[in-house]
Amino acid sequence: MDDLDLQLLRRFRKDEIEPPDGMQARIEERIWQSILDEERAKAGAGSRRRRRWGSFLRPALASGTAVLLVVGVAMVSDGGSTATNSGVSSGSVVRAGSNPLDSTAASLFGSNAESTAPIVGRIDLGHDDSNAASLASGPTHQASGALDAKSTAMVDATSRDPDQLLDDVRSSVHEAGFADAHDTLAFRAALQWIVDPQVPTDLRSAMLRALAGMHGIDEASMGTDVIGRSGVVLGHLDDASGIRTQAVLDADAGTLRELRSYTTSYLDPACPPGTFTEHALYADDGSTVDPSSQPFVDWPTVVAMCDHGTP
Amino acid sequence: MVNPSTDAEPTDAELIARSIDEPRAFMPLVQRHQRVLFGYLARRVGRDTAEDITSETFARAFAQRHRFDTTRDDARPWLFGIATNLLRNQARSEVRQLRAYQRHGVEDRSHDDHDASEARLDATAQSRVLAKALEQLKPGDREALLMFAWNDMSYEDIAESLGIPVGTVRSRLNRARRIVQEQLAAHGVDATAALGGNDPTDTEVRSGRS
Numbered sequence: 001m002d003d004l005d006l007q008l009l010r011r012f013r014k015d016e017i018e019p020p021d022g023m024q025a026r027i028e029e030r031i032w033q034s035i036l037d038e039e040r041a042k043a044g045a046g047s048r049r050r051r052r053w054g055s056f057l058r059p060a061l062a063s064g065t066a067v068l069l070v071v072g073v074a075m076v077s078d079g080g081s082t083a084t085n086s087g088v089s090s091g092s093v094v095r096a097g098s099n100p101l102d103s104t105a106a107s108l109f110g111s112n113a114e115s116t117a118p119i120v121g122r123i124d125l126g127h128d129d130s131n132a133a134s135l136a137s138g139p140t141h142q143a144s145g146a147l148d149a150k151s152t153a154m155v156d157a158t159s160r161d162p163d164q165l166l167d168d169v170r171s172s173v174h175e176a177g178f179a180d181a182h183d184t185l186a187f188r189a190a191l192q193w194i195v196d197p198q199v200p201t202d203l204r205s206a207m208l209r210a211l212a213g214m215h216g217i218d219e220a221s222m223g224t225d226v227i228g229r230s231g232v233v234l235g236h237l238d239d240a241s242g243i244r245t246q247a248v249l250d251a252d253a254g255t256l257r258e259l260r261s262y263t264t265s266y267l268d269p270a271c272p273p274g275t276f277t278e279h280a281l282y283a284d285d286g287s288t289v290d291p292s293s294q295p296f297v298d299w300p301t302v303v304a305m306c307d308h309g310t311p
Numbered sequence: 312m313v314n315p316s317t318d319a320e321p322t323d324a325e326l327i328a329r330s331i332d333e334p335r336a337f338m339p340l341v342q343r344h345q346r347v348l349f350g351y352l353a354r355r356v357g358r359d360t361a362e363d364i365t366s367e368t369f370a371r372a373f374a375q376r377h378r379f380d381t382t383r384d385d386a387r388p389w390l391f392g393i394a395t396n397l398l399r400n401q402a403r404s405e406v407r408q409l410r411a412y413q414r415h416g417v418e419d420r421s422h423d424d425h426d427a428s429e430a431r432l433d434a435t436a437q438s439r440v441l442a443k444a445l446e447q448l449k450p451g452d453r454e455a456l457l458m459f460a461w462n463d464m465s466y467e468d469i470a471e472s473l474g475i476p477v478g479t480v481r482s483r484l485n486r487a488r489r490i491v492q493e494q495l496a497a498h499g500v501d502a503t504a505a506l507g508g509n510d511p512t513d514t515e516v517r518s519g520r521s
Contacts, residue, residue, distance in 0.1 A: 006459075008441055008495070008500070009441065024342070027369060031341050031369050031370065035373070
C-alpha cells in the first residue's frame with residue numbers, strides 16, 4: 001500500500017472542488033471584457049484608418065454641386081451578407097473600408113434637375129417627430145408626395161455649406177433632446193434628406209458632403225443589398241455601442257434601397273457580433289420588400305432587443 | 312471564432328493560436344479548464360481566494376497568450392504555471408489554513424449514512440495529520456506533490472508548470488512523499504483504517520506515475 005499517502009491526499013479537501021454558483025459566468029464575463037477591450041482597440045486602429053478615408057471623402061465631396069463618389073467596386077461585394085446571425089468578425093468592418101479608391105466612379109447626384117423618383121424608405125429616428133419641423137426630423141410631405149409647406153420653407157432656409165449644415169444637423173438633434181456624441185442620430189437625420197427625391201438635389205448633395213464630416217463615417221462605396229442589387233453604401237459605426245449602420249442607395253436616384261444595422265462587438269450572450277438590430281429593404285417603387293417574396297435569400301433575422309445603441 | 316463545422320475539438324494550442332487574430336477564440340479554453348483549475352486552487356487556499364485566482368489566471372493567460380508554446384497541445388501546464396505564480400502571493404494564507412486544519416480537521420463528507428460517525432472521525436484525524444505534513448513541506452515540494460496528487464499531472468507537465476527540470480520534480484516528489492508517509496506512520500494511520508471507506512476513484516492506476 002505504497003500509495004496510501006497519495007490516496008489520502010486525493011481525499012483531502014475534496015469537498016472544496018465544486019465551483020460556486022455563478023463562478024463560470026463571472027469569470028467568463030471578465031474574460032469577455034478583456035476580449036472586447038482588445039477588439040475595440042483593434043477596431044479603433046481600423047477606425048483611424050477609416051477616418052483617413054473620411055478625410056479623403058470630404059474634399060472630394062466639397063469639390064462641386066455635382067457630387068462624385070469615388071467608390072471601390074469589389075470591397076463590399078458581400079454587402080448583403082456582411083453580417084450574419086452566426087456572427088461576423090470585426091475585421092469585416094475594417095475590410096469594408098479598405099482599398100476604397102481604386103477603380104470605379106459613380107455619380108450619385110448628377111444634376112440639379114428635380115427628381116420624379118418615388119420616395120423610397122424612411123429612416124426612423126426613434127422618437128416622435130410628427131409635429132417637428134427640423135433637420136433632425138427630416139422632410140415631411142403633402143398627400144401628393146411633394147414637400148409640405150414646413151419642409152419647403154426649411155429647404156429654402158437651410159445652408160448648403162457642408163460645415164454649416166453639419167453644425168445645423170447636430171444642433172437639431174441636440175434640440176430634439178438627444179446627446180449624440182457619436183453622430184449616430186445625425187447620420188440618420190442626414191440620410192433622411194439625402195434619400196428623399198423631393199428634396200432639391202443641391203441640398204441632398206450638400207447633406208452628403210456634410211455627412212462625410214461626421215464621426216464614425218467609415219464607408220462610402222459600391223456594394224449590394226441583401227437581394228444583390230448594387231448601390232452606393234454609406235456606413236456609420238457607433239464606437240460606443242459597436243452598432244454599425246449601412247444604407248444602400250440607388251446609385252442613380254440616390255433613393256434608399258436597404259437600411260441595415262448590426263452589432264460589431266460582443267454586447268451580451270444574446271447579441272454576438274453580427275446580430276442584426278434593424279433591417280429594411282425597399283423596392284424601386286417605394287414599397288417594402290416582403291421577405292417571403294425572396295425565398296432563396298439569406299434574409300437577416302432582426303433581434304430588436306440587441307439595439308442598445310440607438311438612443 | 313471556433314469553427315463549429317469541424318468534427319474534432321480544437322486543441323488548446325489551436326484555440327490559442329487562433330485567438331491571436333480572433334480574441335474570442337480564447338473563450339472555449341476558459342470553459343474547458345476553469346473547473347479543474349478552481350478545484351485545485353480551492354483545495355489549496357479556499358474557495359473565495361480560488362475564484363479570484365482562477366479569474367486572474369485566465370485574464371493573464373489571455374493577455375500573455377502570444378507567449379504560449381503552440382507546439383504543446385495541452386494548455387493545462389501553462390495555466391497551472393500562471394496560477395502557481397499567483398498562489399505564491401497567498402503562501403501565508405495557505406499555511407494559515409493548514410494550521411487551522413491541524414487544530415480542527417477537515418470535515419469529510421465522503422463517509423455518510425451507516426458508517427458515518429466512526430469513519431468521519433478517522434477522516435478528520437487523518438486530515439489533521441495530512442495538514443501538518445503539508446505545512447512541513449517546502450513550498451516547492453508542496454506544489455509538486457499537490458499537482459501530482461490532485462491534478463493527474465505527469466512529471467513533465469509539472470516541470471513545465473513550475474519551470475524546473477523533470478529531475479527536480481522527481482526529487483521534490485520523493486522528498487515530499489517521504490515526509491507525508493513519515494507523518495502518517497508516526498500518527499498510526501495505516502491502510503486499513505485510512506482506506507476503510509475507500510473512494511474507488513482514488514485507486515485508479517495512472518500511466519506515467521511514479
